[in-house]
Amino acid sequence: TSNFLIYDTADSQSLIKQILKELHIDDKKVTPNGMLYAISGAKNELVGPEKFAELAHGMMQEQAATIYPLYQKKLREADAMDFDDMIMKLVELLKSDEAILQKYQQQFQYILVDEYQDTNMAQYELIHLLARAHSNICVVGDDWQSIYSWRGANFQNILNFERDYPDAKVVKLEQNYRSTQTILDAAYAVIARNTDRTDK
DSSP, X not given: OTTOEEEOHHHHHHHHHHHHHHTTOOTXXXXXXXXXXXHHHHHHTTOOHHHHHHHOOSHHHHHHHHHHHHHHHHHHHTTEEEHHHHHHHHHHHHHHOHHHHHHHHHHOOSEEESSXXXXXXXXXXXXXXXXXXXXXXXXXXXXXXXXXXXXXXXXXXHHTHHHHSTTOOOOOOOOOSSSOHHHHHHHHHHHTTOSSOOOO
């Protein structure tokens, strides 16, 4: 409903703990936090419960594949979404309803995204859908500074930006005011070994 609840991490962990109890699974062996991490990772990749079950491999993912559909069912029964649902469900809506997509493309004709290197697949897809109509998009980021891969961030999003938006103008900000030359040289020596990166 329009008054749906937004579950925070504690709410979600509590719900998963309840599901584990109902399934007679020891929450010392299969932790609510571990299950939530797996489910969140799937949602960040726009992978629903059925697809996740097909892709699951290893004990932890197989356990999460059992819990994920029950977790979604109980969220719906509680008239709730978690944070990951808020983007995933929006992407699903925009992909399935052209009229709603066009409405929001008109509402958001200019888009600015900071820290673009730390966007995940769901965020990337949402941005791409909204920007598709006008291509008035400006992103700020540095693939060398991607630090949230553990949270689903994909630095490939920024590497692919010029492919996604071939008319984009790239402005490199190469003056560093926060570090000494020695630190910059050391960082460059390490990062330069990465094969998949931009050059500075």
